[in-house]
Amino acid sequence: MRAITGPLAATNDFVVKFANINGSGSASANELFARSILRMGVPVASRNIFPSNIQGLPTWYEVRVSGEGWLGRRGGVDFMVALNPQTFDKDMASIEPGGYLLYDSTKPIPPEKFRPDITVLPIPLTEICNKAYADPRQRQLFKNIVYVGAMTSLLGMDLEAVKWLIAEQFESKPKLLAPNIQALGFGYEYARDRLKDRCKLKVKRQDKVGERIFIQGNNAAALGCVWAGATVCAWYPITPSTSLAENYNRHASRFRIDPVSKKKNFAFLQAEDEIAAIGMVVGASWNGARAFTATSGPGISLMSEIFGFAYYAEVPAVVFDVQRGGPSTGMPTRTQQSDLLLAAYASHGDTKHVLLFPEDPHECFDFAAAAFDLAERLQTPVFVMMDLDIGMNDWLVEPLSWDDTRRYDRGKVLSAEELEAGKTFGRYIDVDGDAVPYRTIPGTHPSQGAYFTRGSSHDAYARYSEEGATYVAGMQRLLRKFETAKSLVPKPAAREAKEKARFGVIYYGSTAVAMNEAVAVLEQKGLPLDLMRVRAFPFNDDVEAFIAAHEQVFVVEQNRDAQLMKLMVGECAIDPAKFLPILHFDGTPITARFIIKEIAARAGLAEAEAQEAAQ
Amino acid sequence: MTYIAKPKLHHPSLQPNALGFTRRDYEGRISTLCAGCGHDSISAAIVQACYELSIEPHRVAKMSGIGCSSKTPDYFLGQAHGFNSVHGRMPSVLTGAAMANRDLIYLGVSGDGDSASIGLGQFAHALRRGVNMVYICENNGVYGLTKGQFSATADAGAKSKSGEVHVDSAIDLISMALLLGASYVARSFSGDKKQLVPLIMGAIRHKGAAILDVISPCVTFNNHAGSTKSFDYVREHDEAVNAVDFVPARKEITADYEPGTTELVRQHDGSYLKLAKLRPDYDPSNRIAALAYLQEHQAQGELVTGLIYVAPEAADLHDHLGTADTPLNTLTEKELCPGAKALEVVNGEYR
Numbered sequence: 023m024r025a026i027t028g029p030l031a032a033t034n035d036f037v038v039k040f041a042n043i044n045g046s047g048s049a050s051a052n053e054l055f056a057r058s059i060l061r062m063g064v065p066v067a068s069r070n071i072f073p074s075n076i077q078g079l080p081t082w083y084e085v086r087v088s089g090e091g092w093l094g095r096r097g098g099v100d101f102m103v104a105l106n107p108q109t110f111d112k113d114m115a116s117i118e119p120g121g122y123l124l125y126d127s128t129k130p131i132p133p134e135k136f137r138p139d140i141t142v143l144p145i146p147l148t149e150i151c152n153k154a155y156a157d158p159r160q161r162q163l164f165k166n167i168v169y170v171g172a173m174t175s176l177l178g179m180d181l182e183a184v185k186w187l188i189a190e191q192f193e194s195k196p197k198l199l200a201p202n203i204q205a206l207g208f209g210y211e212y213a214r215d216r217l218k219d220r221c222k223l224k225v226k227r228q229d230k231v232g233e234r235i236f237i238q239g240n241n242a243a244a245l246g247c248v249w250a251g252a253t254v255c256a257w258y259p260i261t262p263s264t265s266l267a268e269n270y271n272r273h274a275s276r277f278r279i280d281p282v283s284k285k286k287n288f289a290f291l292q293a294e295d296e297i298a299a300i301g302m303v304v305g306a307s308w309n310g311a312r313a314f315t316a317t318s319g320p321g322i323s324l325m326s327e328i329f330g331f332a333y334y335a336e337v338p339a340v341v342f343d344v345q346r347g348g349p350s351t352g353m354p355t356r357t358q359q360s361d362l363l364l365a366a367y368a369s370h371g372d373t374k375h376v377l378l379f380p381e382d383p384h385e386c387f388d389f390a391a392a393a394f395d396l397a398e399r400l401q402t403p404v405f406v407m408m409d410l411d412i413g414m415n416d417w418l419v420e421p422l423s424w425d426d427t428r429r430y431d432r433g434k435v436l437s438a439e440e441l442e443a444g445k446t447f448g449r450y451i452d453v454d455g456d457a458v459p460y461r462t463i464p465g466t467h468p469s470q471g472a473y474f475t476r477g478s479s480h481d482a483y484a485r486y487s488e489e490g491a492t493y494v495a496g497m498q499r500l501l502r503k504f505e506t507a508k509s510l511v512p513k514p515a516a517r518e519a520k521e522k523a524r525f526g527v528i529y530y531g532s533t534a535v536a537m538n539e540a541v542a543v544l545e546q547k548g549l550p551l552d553l554m555r556v557r558a559f560p561f562n563d564d565v566e567a568f569i570a571a572h573e574q575v576f577v578v579e580q581n582r583d584a585q586l587m588k589l590m591v592g593e594c595a596i597d598p599a600k601f602l603p604i605l606h607f608d609g610t611p612i613t614a615r616f617i618i619k620e621i622a623a624r625a626g627l628a629e630a631e632a633q634e635a636a637q
Numbered sequence: 638m639t640y641i642a643k644p645k646l647h648h649p650s651l652q653p654n655a656l657g658f659t660r661r662d663y664e665g666r667i668s669t670l671c672a673g674c675g676h677d678s679i680s681a682a683i684v685q686a687c688y689e690l691s692i693e694p695h696r697v698a699k700m701s702g703i704g705c706s707s708k709t710p711d712y713f714l715g716q717a718h719g720f721n722s723v724h725g726r727m728p729s730v731l732t733g734a735a736m737a738n739r740d741l742i743y744l745g746v747s748g749d750g751d752s753a754s755i756g757l758g759q760f761a762h763a764l765r766r767g768v769n770m771v772y773i774c775e776n777n778g779v780y781g782l783t784k785g786q787f788s789a790t791a792d793a794g795a796k797s798k799s800g801e802v803h804v805d806s807a808i809d810l811i812s813m814a815l816l817l818g819a820s821y822v823a824r825s826f827s828g829d830k831k832q833l834v835p836l837i838m839g840a841i842r843h844k845g846a847a848i849l850d851v852i853s854p855c856v857t858f859n860n861h862a863g864s865t866k867s868f869d870y871v872r873e874h875d876e877a878v879n880a881v882d883f884v885p886a887r888k889e890i891t892a893d894y895e896p897g898t899t900e901l902v903r904q905h906d907g908s909y910l911k912l913a914k915l916r917p918d919y920d921p922s923n924r925i926a927a928l929a930y931l932q933e934h935q936a937q938g939e940l941v942t943g944l945i946y947v948a949p950e951a952a953d954l955h956d957h958l959g960t961a962d963t964p965l966n967t968l969t970e971k972e973l974c975p976g977a978k979a980l981e982v983v984n985g986e987y988r
């Protein structure tokens with residue numbers, strides 16, 4: 023344990039948590055706070071912890087300020103803005119020793135009710151607002167801006183940066199600008215005059231943000247779909263994937279309007295359920311459009327029959343699975359990586375699907391675009407395995423980029439000219455030896471290239487066949503096609519430790535940010551680790567080699583059952599005893615502290631050292 | 638041999654149509670259904686309708702679910718792409734295909750199990766969206782392919798082959814279609830080609846969701862005494878409200894047009910449906926009255942057939958979605974990708 027030496031003091035390295043009530047309008051104020059720090063050139067990582075509810079239940083917003091640029095959750099809270107009486111006690115208990123608690127002191131709480139080891143910052147938010155505003159809704163809403171104003175003063179933030187952001191936010195509603203600036207001032211002045219020097223956590227201007235953008239993964243993935251030329255989106259609302267579809271519609275409505283007719287060069291359809299959504303995607307893809315759906319675990323379960331169809335009849339489809347806590351309805355507003363096995367083998371019979379694991383919103387954009395190329399090249403469903411943490415939180419990432427010389431890979435589609443030139447067509451013939459056949463799009467040619475797509479057993483010409491040998495040949499080819507996929511999917515990202523490492527670590531998706539930080543700390547403590555971030559299934563041969571090269575391999579995942587590990591055990595020629603699973607699955611994003619503690623303990627770092635490392 | 642001679646000329650069905658295609662050009666593989674199955678007659682009617690309309694076969698997309706009925710798209714229009722999807726999901730797959738390319742003719746074939754049981758939801762939603770399609774439900778009151786269990790369209794009181802009496806009330810797909818907003822609603826009988834062919838022709842030329850409920854007896858499992866979907870039962874109870882003649886666009890209407898007993902409905906593409914009124918009081922443009930008529934007459938044991946309802950200027954899915962005229966699947970990369978510069982602008986909005 024760290025010795026208690028009075029109030030925590032830190033510059034550009036602390037965690038603030040806002041405890042609010044859902045529906046009270048706090049979200050935009052909290053985001054304003056985070057963005058203001060970014061504007062000061064200081065990296066932040068923000069995470070919204072919200073209930074499956076529209077109004078009334080507790081909600082939290084966590085902002086990690088990290089001049090070092092660590093973007094994962096650290097764990098622990100240094101400054102609690104405790105505005106929810108329902109959770110007040112628990113919120114106070116979660117503060118680090120020496121931390122701070124800001125609360126609405128309109129009805130003051132007796133001092134003995136507070137922990138003695140924290141600094142209490144009372145601000146009469148209700149009183150200030152009741153005095154200034156008559157309208158009850160305004161009284162409620164401006165409370166949020168008042169506490170942002172107070173934080174601005176307490177943390178020594180740049181008041182002008184906050185004002186700038188407010189001005190940008192209300193550019194289209196200038197009437198609201200002045201009252202917001204005024205409310206900000208109320209809080210700022212109160213803290214400046216009454217709580218001067220009480221807080222030793224400070225934000226200091228830096229130049230560590232650069233060109234980076236602050237964006238949610240669902241939004242970035244939606245942009246990826248637009249840039250990749252997706253024209254059909256069929257979906258059914260489900261948290262945490264909904265905003266992916268909605269953002270696609272928003273961006274396509276801006277960038278995909280026919281300049282002459284002003285009509286849409288895309289189709290956006292809210293289906294009656296997920297079965298219909300994937301049916302539409304498969305129908306549209308079969309007909310030569312780039313089509314996708316966005317869903318979460320329950321939707322993947324429902325879509326399974328059609329995934330098997332698309333796998334077997336070889337129809338492209340792009341599916342975004344923004345994972346949440348399962349099983350069943352589970353924790354719909356919490357994060358997990360628990361659909362891997364479901365998605366990898368979705369549907370009855372022998373099936374296997376291509377999965378991509380983006381680490382952040384930037385990669386969500388890139389992998390969205392890659393998914394359409396892969397789906398059409400391989401003529402099969404491709405799953406982009408996101409999660410709530412990436413999908414619904416704003417992440418600080420490198421700007422999205424597009425290379426104008428890049429061309430879509432539309433795969434093996436025979437044109438009317440090619441058919442006319444007498445190219446023999448059999449829908450499932452392996453012409454090129456890569457197990458990927460040629461397809462034709464309906465309506466292409468009057469007398470060549472028509473075929474009958476079916477989920478029943480078929481021969482190389484798509485004719486119905488119950489011959490065992492014909493069936494086996496088709497299934498074997500699909501297996502070879504999966505081998506082809508290995509060379510096309512994104513390769514794993516590997517990083518070797520400076521010194522020779524006994525241990526390797528395999529991880530994927532949103533775990534990366536916490537992992538980066540954990541490894542830096544562990545290396546400082548004398549534990550070198552080689553890293554491999556897996557980015558796709560089927561696994562590239564490098565994954566097998568990495569496992570073979572290490573005595574033991576930690577597999578860090580956000581699920582109970584070590585799903586990636588199981589997938590590797592099943593699909594790679596390796597010794598399963600090498601794996602040491604590190605599993606975090608309480609629904610909150612994995613923290614650097616958790617990883618450090620678990621790895622340190624298992625790697626045999628002395629207990630005291632492990633404890634210290636985790637602080 | 639490079640050229641297989643087909644028997645030519647003389648036989649009237651081998652007369653070429655306006656495009657130079659003969660009836661044979663609209664056929665498919667040899668059917669594998671039971672001899673005498675109603676579904677084969679519907680396939681023949683589809684062939685006839687496409688031939689008479691001089692449709693280019695490859696401009697049709699044939700979609701189906703699972704069942705004996707859903708196998709039939711393999712047995713007609715061999716030059717058209719087909720899609721035999723999964724049980725009950727044809728409507729969604731068809732909807733997706735139609736979104737991708739608005740210029741093809743979408744012909745969906747389904748069964749009563751496929752449409753009224755497992756696929757009732759998708760049936761309903763495709764109709765209420767106005768997907769521009771011809772949806773044919775080949776209705777035999779049983780699951781043919783799984784050997785004769787009652788389906789949801791079996792009438793209460795109907796007897797199975799083994800003597801079991803059906804007790805649940807029947808789903809009437811036509812009444813449902815009227816409630817759901819289908820804009821071309823017809824019922825016919827596989828044994829009445831004269832009625833069925835022009836109804837299919839009209840449906841193909843209709844813009845919007847066209848549904849045909851075609852009673853199509855299963856000779857193997859549901860053609861006995863006590864069945865309400867047998868050939869004999871249907872012949873006895875068939876009460877057509879009108880007789881439809883399809884008049885293609887640009888063809889002059891002369892001959893036997895008698896106002897009062899005949900009604901002309903002009904469709905979106907300029908073609909006409911010429912309706913001989915068999916029930917003088919029946920008005921196929923009044924949806925509410927059509928529903929009432931169906932309920933009343935079906936309660937008396939009549940099987941009401943003919944063109945039940947038509948709204949010739951209905952909006953379709955693409956009108957609802959606001960999609961451009963160019964089929965989405967023909968847009969080029971240049972039209973689709975906003976490019977690097979536009980992405981820079983977007984980046985700027987997230988700083």
Ligand SMILES: Cc1ncc(C[n+]2csc(CCOP(=O)(O)OP(=O)(O)O)c2C)c(N)n1
Pocket residue numbers: 703704705706707724747748749750751752775777779780781782783788
């Ligand atoms: C998900 C699923 N459940 C069950 C089946 C089995 N099955 C095949 S066809 C069929 C019923 C078909 O009935 P209908 O649509 O009326 O077609 P018919 O054979 O009578 O023409 C069923 C239940 C299936 N193929 N898929």
Ligand code: SF4
Pocket residue numbers: 669670671673674675676705706777781782854855856857858
């Ligand atoms: S079982 Fe019935 S529906 Fe199926 S092919 Fe035979 S007659 Fe037709």
Ligand SMILES: [Mg+2]
Pocket residue numbers: 704748749750775776777778779780781788
């Ligand atoms: Mg049936």
